[in-house]
Amino acid sequence: MLSTHKPYQDTYDRAYVRTELTRLFGHERFAGKQEEVISQVMSGVDTIAVMPTGAGKSLCYQLPAMLLPGVTLVISPLIALMKDQIDSLPGEVYEQTTVINSTLTLDDVMLRMDEILAGQYKLVYCAPERLRQQQFLHALHRANISMLVVDEAHCVSMWGHDFRPDYLFISKCLPSMGNPLLLALTATATPQMRDEIAGQLGRELKPVVASVFRPNLYYEVEDLPDKEAKMRRLIELSRTMKGSGVVYARSRETCEQLAAMLRRSGVQAAHYHAGMTPEERTRTQEMFMLDRTRVIVATIAFGMGIDKSNVRFIVHFSPPSSLESYVQESGRAGRDGRPSRCILFITQGDRSNLTRWRRQEMLGIEELRAAYRELARQVPDSTSGFANLDALGQSNGDKAKLDGTQARVSVSMLERAALIRRHFDAPRVMLLHLTTAGAQAAGTRHQMVFGDSSAAHPHLDLSEVNGSGGDSGFATFVATANLAEGQNVRRDTPYLASELGVAPDELERMVLDWQDRGWLRFRGERREPVIERIPAPRNAAASIESLLNQQDDAYQRAIDRMMLYATTTDRCRHRLLAHHLGEEIADCEDSCDFCSPPLDRPSSKAAEIAELPDNPGQVIVSCLGSFPFKIGKPSLINALTGSAASNVRSDRIQHFGALAGAVRASIDRAIDQLVEEGYLSFYESPDGFRLLEITQDGLDGVPRGTVTLKPKKAKKEKERATTSYEAAPRPLRQQQADKLPTEERDLTPEENDLFERLRAWRRLAANRESLPPYIIAHDKTLKAIAQHHPTSGEELLAIKGVSERTVEKYGEELLEVVGQTEE
Numbered sequence: 001m002l003s004t005h006k007p008y009q010d011t012y013d014r015a016y017v018r019t020e021l022t023r024l025f026g027h028e029r030f031a032g033k034q035e036e037v038i039s040q041v042m043s044g045v046d047t048i049a050v051m052p053t054g055a056g057k058s059l060c061y062q063l064p065a066m067l068l069p070g071v072t073l074v075i076s077p078l079i080a081l082m083k084d085q086i087d088s089l090p091g092e093v094y095e096q097t098t099v100i101n102s103t104l105t106l107d108d109v110m111l112r113m114d115e116i117l118a119g120q121y122k123l124v125y126c127a128p129e130r131l132r133q134q135q136f137l138h139a140l141h142r143a144n145i146s147m148l149v150v151d152e153a154h155c156v157s158m159w160g161h162d163f164r165p166d167y168l169f170i171s172k173c174l175p176s177m178g179n180p181l182l183l184a185l186t187a188t189a190t191p192q193m194r195d196e197i198a199g200q201l202g203r204e205l206k207p208v209v210a211s212v213f214r215p216n217l218y219y220e221v222e223d224l225p226d227k228e229a230k231m232r233r234l235i236e237l238s239r240t241m242k243g244s245g246v247v248y249a250r251s252r253e254t255c256e257q258l259a260a261m262l263r264r265s266g267v268q269a270a271h272y273h274a275g276m277t278p279e280e281r282t283r284t285q286e287m288f289m290l291d292r293t294r295v296i297v298a299t300i301a302f303g304m305g306i307d308k309s310n311v312r313f314i315v316h317f318s319p320p321s322s323l324e325s326y327v328q329e330s331g332r333a334g335r336d337g338r339p340s341r342c343i344l345f346i347t348q349g350d351r352s353n354l355t356r357w358r359r360q361e362m363l364g365i366e367e368l369r370a371a372y373r374e375l376a377r378q379v380p381d382s383t384s385g386f387a388n389l390d391a392l393g394q395s396n397g398d399k400a401k402l403d404g405t406q407a408r409v410s411v412s413m414l415e416r417a418a419l420i421r422r423h424f425d426a427p428r429v430m431l432l433h434l435t436t437a438g439a440q441a442a443g444t445r446h447q448m449v450f451g452d453s454s455a456a457h458p459h460l461d462l463s464e465v466n467g468s469g470g471d472s473g474f475a476t477f478v479a480t481a482n483l484a485e486g487q488n489v490r491r492d493t494p495y496l497a498s499e500l501g502v503a504p505d506e507l508e509r510m511v512l513d514w515q516d517r518g519w520l521r522f523r524g525e526r527r528e529p530v531i532e533r534i535p536a537p538r539n540a541a542a543s544i545e546s547l548l549n550q551q552d553d554a555y556q557r558a559i560d561r562m563m564l565y566a567t568t569t570d571r572c573r574h575r576l577l578a579h580h581l582g583e584e585i586a587d588c589e590d591s592c593d594f595c596s597p598p599l600d601r602p603s604s605k606a607a608e609i610a611e612l613p614d615n616p617g618q619v620i621v622s623c624l625g626s627f628p629f630k631i632g633k634p635s636l637i638n639a640l641t642g643s644a645a646s647n648v649r650s651d652r653i654q655h656f657g658a659l660a661g662a663v664r665a666s667i668d669r670a671i672d673q674l675v676e677e678g679y680l681s682f683y684e685s686p687d688g689f690r691l692l693e694i695t696q697d698g699l700d701g702v703p704r705g706t707v708t709l710k711p712k713k714a715k716k717e718k719e720r721a722t723t724s725y726e727a728a729p730r731p732l733r734q735q736q737a738d739k740l741p742t743e744e745r746d747l748t749p750e751e752n753d754l755f756e757r758l759r760a761w762r763r764l765a766a767n768r769e770s771l772p773p774y775i776i777a778h779d780k781t782l783k784a785i786a787q788h789h790p791t792s793g794e795e796l797l798a799i800k801g802v803s804e805r806t807v808e809k810y811g812e813e814l815l816e817v818v819g820q821t822e823e
Contacts, residue, residue: 012039017067024066025090026779031056033210038064040206041147041183048153048184048194048205050581052212053331054309057185058085061149065123066093070144071116073177074125076151077164079103082125087763091774097123100130106525113139128155128166132425134505135524137176138512145177153184154324156200157193162325165412171202187331188324191582212327212578213585216334219573220593221344221566222602230317230345231261231644233602238267238295240600241341243312243753244288247297248329250318250357258317259297261645272298289760290817291753300329309335310756316344319566321354322558323580326565336752346566354559362551363410368544371410375420379533384423384503386494387411387531411531417543421532426504427524430491430511432483438519439485442475474514476500483520493524505530569594609712610661616709617702619655620671621679621694626654630691637667659709666710673707674698747786754818755786761817765810776810777801789818 017038021027030038037049037060051057065072076082082099089097098112098121116124117139130136148170150156155164174180182203189197198205224230238245249255255271262269270284270293287293289308296302300320314333320326326344334340371392379385392407414420434442480499481491497504508524515522537543565576573592578585590596613619624636627648638646641664642657650656659667671692674680679698685691747755759782766773781801790796793811797804 012043014039017042017063020067021063024063024093025059027059030059033208034059037183037208040208041181042067044181046182046203046205047208048186048189048197049208049210050186050189050194051208051210052214053187053328054214054335054337055187055210057151057187058088060185061147061183062089062093062123064147066096068146068181070146071121071140072123072147072149073140073145073180074123074149074151075128075131075167075170076125077127077155077162077167079127081151082127086125087766087773089774091772091778093123094772094774096121097125099125100136101125101127106523110523116140116143128164128170129425131169131173132166132529133524133527134424134426134508134512135522137173140177145180147181147183148174148177150182150184150201152186153197153201154186154189154193156197163409165408168200168412171200174202188327188581190324190580193324194582209583211585212581212583213574213588214331214334215574215588215591216337216339217330218339218341218591218593218596218598219330219344219577220341220598220601221346221573223346223567224602226347228641228643229602230347231258233345234258234315234317235262235265235267235644236602237313237315237343238262238269239265241313243294243340244291244308244310245295245313245315246302246311246332247295247315247317248320249297249299250353252299254317255297255299257645259295260647262295262297264647265644268292268294270296272296272302274299274301286760286764289757289763291757300325308332308756308760310338310753311335311340312338313341313343319344319346319350319354319562321358321555321562323561323565323577324558326562327577327581336756338749338752344566350566351559351563354562355556358555358559361406362555363406363413363548365544365548367406368410368413368548371407372414372419375411375414375531376533379531381533382535384505384530384532385497386426386428386504386528389529411529413544413547416547417540418534418537419540421534423503423530423532424505424508425527426493426508426530428493428526428528429524430481430493430496430508431488431523431525432481432491432511433488433521434478434483434485435518435520436485437517438474438478438483438514441517441519442478473510474519477510477514503530503532610657612661612709612711613658615702615704615706616659616662616670617674617679617706618704619658620667620674620707621698621702623653623655623658624680624692625694625699626652628652630685630693632689632691633668633671636671636692637664640667661711662709663712666708670707670709674702677706679706747783751783751786751789754789755783757817758782758785758814761813765813777806785814785818790815791819 014035017035018029021030032055033049033051034056037047037051040047041060041064049057049060051060061072061074074082076085079101082101086094086097086099098115100109100112104112112121113136115121126136150167150170152162153167155162156167156170157163174182182201182205184197184201184205186197194205194207222233224233234247238247247258249258252271252273252275255273259269259271270287272281272284276284284293284296285302288296297317311333314330316326316329320329330342330344333342374392375387378387378391389407389411390404392410411420411422415422477496477500481489481496483489493504493507497507500507502510511520511522514520561580565573565580568576572587572595574588575585588595593601620636620640623640624631627636627639635647637643639648639653639656640659641662642650642660646656648656671680675682677697678695679702680692681695682690683693758777759779762773762776762782765771765776769776778801781799784799784801785796788795788799790799792815793807796802796811796814797807
């Protein structure tokens with residue numbers, strides 16, 4: 001399918017576009033591949049752009065959006081990402097940009113759609129789920145969509161690291177929008193994935209691929225003996241490395257544990273994960289953006305939409321499940337072009353950990369069967385109806401329960417197996433108003449079809465609806481819905497669809513058509529998915545098995561590639577990453593631990609294993625008895641092993657680290673055995689925690705030989721180079737610095753850090769007062785403040801762009817940010 005959009009320019013007018021770049025965005029020149037992408041777009045060429053984090057992908061559509069006729073629609077996966085991109089826009093572009101997402105009320109959505117149709121906006125952001133709403137697409141059809149931008153386009157890949165099933169629906173919506181020009185953007189896509197993206201979007205996409213090589217990022221892998229060594233190394237790095245950092249951990253529990261451990265070690269740290277309330281996540285993010293929290297320990301829920309350019313280090317506590325994920329997450333460091341470190345921790349057991357974690361996330365045959373059974377319960381065979389995706393997998397025991405993401409993926413897989421078909425979402429409730437013209441269109445046919453109110457309601461004849469005799473179908477609908485001219489009424493969509501013999505989404509399509517004719521006014525509420533049950537094909541079981549095998553193969557290949565990167569010691573890491581993404585480069589020379597090994601790399605040898613005590617059972621009981629507060633089994637084991645995660649100092653209890661030479665699992669079993677023997681007992685605290693206490697037998701003493709422990713095995717040390725990372729020459733880093741835009745190069749590193757804090761403050765102030773950020777202060781003003789470093793209201797007022805009103809309203813806050821010092 002080809003774009004039918006007529007390009008704005010038959011040939012690319014370079015001088016005009018560069019003039020608008022400066023006028024609208026204040027940039028004197030393009031960076032990297034930006035102009036190549038914009039040239040293709042402005043010439044009407046469907047394009048896929050693969051550009052690393054920090055390469056300026058957003059400008060590739062924001063500038064053309066202002067120059068092309070009509071509206072540019074941006075499909076973006078996260079509300080936070082939309083908000084950040086809009087908040088960063090300069091004034092004239094900001095005023096012509098809006099967003100349609102779930103944070104808006106229905107009235108606000110309707111108002112913004114009217115404003116879009118009135119030509120008030122050139123740039124509109126929405127989530128992919130919004131395209132499943134026919135009312136939204138119906139409005140877009142009249143809005144002259146000149147370009148559709150698919151941001152984070154790798155989300156279209158079913159076996160990719162960020163699969164979003166609703167991205168697969170984009171291609172089905174293109175005709176409804178008039179087949180606009182298409183621009184797909186991603187930071188991470190192999191050549192194979194680029195082909196898959198083009199195939200799923202149904203277009204031939206001309207690629208523009210920027211180099212993944214960012215010489216200011218120093219990539220390194222630290223091979224450590226065990227999790228305990230990882231924790232101790234994390235403390236060491238967080239204490240010694242300057243600037244802001246992000247630590248990625250696998251689970252919510254680990255994030256909280258590591259953040260608490262860092263705080264006990266004197267590091268300003270906080271955790272971030274999807275289990276926190278929105279208010280908690282927002283507060284944590286704000287503190288990080290303002291440099292009031294230096295280290296964030298987070299799951300992958302943190303990252304996309306976080307516009308902090310001066311992150312100096314990123315540590316992966318455990319390897320991610322794919323190289324694409326690693327490139328994207330580590331690429332959030334050093335977006336300001338300054339040297340930053342990307343450190344990956346690895347242990348011998350991480351491959352099996354990755355495989356286990358992936359197995360837990362993957363959908364299996366039992367989960368798909370449970371999902372299908374639930375859909376079959378909700379929607380009869382060979383019919384279409386509303387489906388409650390939240391209920392999928394809840395009817396087959398704990399193992400089959402699916403979270404929201406898994407539920408959507410299961411529907412997508414069942415659709416690929418030709419067992420179901422997902423249509424447009426439809427409203428559960430229709431708000432209807434019959435106009436005078438509608439009453440006239442339905443009047444005569446109403447009398448002829450029904451005669452009196454007791455007549456049966458025939459099913460709608462769709463040929464009548466779509467043809468010249470559309471008034472007969474409309475009359476049937478009016479009678480079934482019991483509409484009266486001039487009245488505003490609410491009607492139940494499932495009832496109407498059932499009575500009229502049509503699917504809910506088809507009914508909405510007809511209602512929208514009647515609204516266009518002026519016969520009624522319509523608004524839908526409580527939208528839900530519409531699923532059609534298809535008679536199962538003979539090869540359904542084989543299709544599902546094939547899909548599951550593809551899933552398993554794809555995930556295992558991703559783990560193998562990730563582990564190859566993590567365990568390779570004889571190749572340039574930048575070269576490995578570039579090769580995976582389809583680019584061949586020379587060795588980086590000084591930007592990875594192979595080309596320039598760091599001086600501070602730790603030994604892979606575990607600490608010397610201490611001998612175990614003669615009576616470990618008594619040591620366990622005595623250690624528990626010395627605690628100044630009540631604890632559970634994990635805290636006791638942490639103390640006995642001398643773990644960095646222990647929540648008590650070594651000088652406050654007996655036997656701290658006395659069992660460091662034992663395998664942790666054997667200590668766990670020993671505690672359970674002491675409970676079984678009656679020396680310890682469990683009890684539940686008022687707030688639901690399972691705690692330990694010593695019994696009378698335990699107070700009397702534990703006989704020698706009651707429990708035995710499994711000692712740790714010694715591990716061999718690997719030989720490592722010791723060239724100093726700090727002393728290594730950095731010609732490439734210097735070249736990178738020379739290429740920074742003038743406005744960034746004018747700031748010293750310290751001034752740039754202050755500028756980033758001022759931008760974060762401005763965003764918070766704008767949100768607080770519901771104002772565009774540029775109204776608070778322009779970037780040029782914030783840069784001037786960063787350069788002059790004012791310490792009083794008078795000095796602040798002397799800066800160009802700062803008014804008396806600014807000083808009066810924001811002076812105290814600005815001076816507080818300027819006076820803030822890093823940890």
